[in-house]
Amino acid sequence: MRSRQAASDRLGSTEIALVGAVVLAGIVVARNYALWRDQFLVLCPAWTIFGVPCPTCGATRAVVAAMQGDLLAALAWNPLAASAAIAAVLALPLAAAVLIGLLPAPRVPASLGVATRTVLIALFVANWLYLLLYFSG
Amino acid sequence: MNMEPHDDGDAGVEKREGLRVGVPWERTAPGMSFAGLVQTTRMLLFTPSDAFGMMRLKGTTAPPLIYLVAIGTVGTFVGLLWQTWARAMAGSIGGGNLQSLALANSYGVMSFVVAPFVILLLAVVVTGVHHLSLLMFGGAPRPLEVTLRVVCYAWGASYVWMLIPVCGGLVATVWAAVMTIVGLQEAHGVPRGRAVAAVVVPYLIGICGAMVLWAVMVTAMIGTLP
Numbered sequence: 001m002r003s004r005q006a007a008s009d010r011l012g013s014t015e016i017a018l019v020g021a022v023v024l025a026g027i028v029v030a031r032n033y034a035l036w037r038d039q040f041l042v043l044c045p046a047w048t049i050f051g052v053p054c055p056t057c058g059a060t061r062a063v064v065a066a067m068q069g070d071l072l073a074a075l076a077w078n079p080l081a082a083s084a085a086i087a088a089v090l091a092l093p094l095a096a097a098v099l100i101g102l103l104p105a106p107r108v109p110a111s112l113g114v115a116t117r118t119v120l121i122a123l124f125v126a127n128w129l130y131l132l133l134y135f136s137g
Numbered sequence: 138m139n140m141e142p143h144d145d146g147d148a149g150v151e152k153r154e155g156l157r158v159g160v161p162w163e164r165t166a167p168g169m170s171f172a173g174l175v176q177t178t179r180m181l182l183f184t185p186s187d188a189f190g191m192m193r194l195k196g197t198t199a200p201p202l203i204y205l206v207a208i209g210t211v212g213t214f215v216g217l218l219w220q221t222w223a224r225a226m227a228g229s230i231g232g233g234n235l236q237s238l239a240l241a242n243s244y245g246v247m248s249f250v251v252a253p254f255v256i257l258l259l260a261v262v263v264t265g266v267h268h269l270s271l272l273m274f275g276g277a278p279r280p281l282e283v284t285l286r287v288v289c290y291a292w293g294a295s296y297v298w299m300l301i302p303v304c305g306g307l308v309a310t311v312w313a314a315v316m317t318i319v320g321l322q323e324a325h326g327v328p329r330g331r332a333v334a335a336v337v338v339p340y341l342i343g344i345c346g347a348m349v350l351w352a353v354m355v356t357a358m359i360g361t362l363p
Binding site: 120 | 199262268342
């Protein structure tokens, strides 16, 4: 069955446009953080109840800080979320270039190798370990 | 129609491709009409294997996106109506604070206005998460576009459960997860275990995020009480 499937597929224009829209919306929301922050001022229940940060702890603050240009603060809050946010913003011009036909659409692999999967899981675990240390300190 | 896509070999895959006439919403008739909406939703909710087994895998993604936004916006509106009703009831019991009630309702109106955009953007994020999960758990045989179609139809149809007061959101979330599993299995042709893992594991990881969201909503609701 897999022999008939492509090893990777190019992203379509709709997907690229939608991802670009998500990033743009994220920038707009984060830049206006002050407008909605006070409406949703709440402590993380996992932290409050268990005293342990969840894997996504600090992600919102990291993304907001990254979108506001405070990269060091973003990386401190949640390195993985901050990296994803920075990568998403950096990908915006590339997405625009693809949409107007200057660049070919990127390919998404049909499967990930063991090494790639191991690295991704290791990054996730390392990020959580960092959060455990960061929030306990 | 509930074929086992991962057991029938290459010939089966090719045969199935030819059978994908599209859900009613995607066909020429009834197409993107009210009848098409109802037929598609009924099929997705109660015979999801059939629906995802005939869902188109190629072509424009406009129909699934429009389907999601159409039902999602209506579902959001109904959910907001229930919230407004609950606030009004709480206000009438505990003594009303007109200012906080008006403020909460104005946030409700804002939520409804931005709902189509938020729904669309969330669908993209959810699609990315499920597709990455599929890749992590052994591979996604078909393109990202197919995962997007599955998410649009699964989440779109689940918004119908927002008609139920109080627990509608919870029912819709669980139903959407189950339908996404069926959809990934049928559309990507992956084993059920991989489809379950691709959907459930992000949920498990995201439980903390969901708890935060729940706390946000409760806090917001308490904040609006007199």
